[in-house]
Amino acid sequence: MTSSHPGQPADPHGPRPQGEAPKGRADRRRERIRRDVQAARTGRQLVPTWLMALLLALFLGGWIYLIITK
Template sequence: MSDIGQPEQPERSAFEVRNRRLDRRRERIREQLRRDRAGDHKVPTWALALLLLLFIGGWAWLVFSA
C-alpha cells in the first residue's frame, strides 16, 4: 500500500532478497575481521585459553573424582 501520489515499490524477487542478505552478511564479517585485526581486545587470548583449560580441568576432576 502506498500514499497517494507515491509510486509503489516494486516487489523484490527471491534472488534479490537472498543476494542482499548475503551482501549484509559479508559486510558484517568484514567489519568483524577489521575489528579483530585492530587488536582492541579486552582480555588477552592467552588468558581466555587458560580460563578454558582451568574450567575443563575442574570439570574433569569433578567427574573422575565422584
C-alpha cells in the first residue's frame, strides 16, 4: 500500500491479522451502531426519560398558552 502523504503510515488503523480483509464502510457503521446501542443500554443517562418528557410537555404547553392568549 502506498501513502497519500509522505511520512504517514500506509494503514492508519495499524496492521491487520493475517487473512483479515479490510472492513467496508457499511461494516464499520454497523459496528459503531452496535457500540452506541450497547453503551445506551448501560443506563448512564443523567436525566431520566420521564423528566425530559415532562419538561418538553411543559414547554409545549406554555408555548401553546402564549399563542392562544395573545
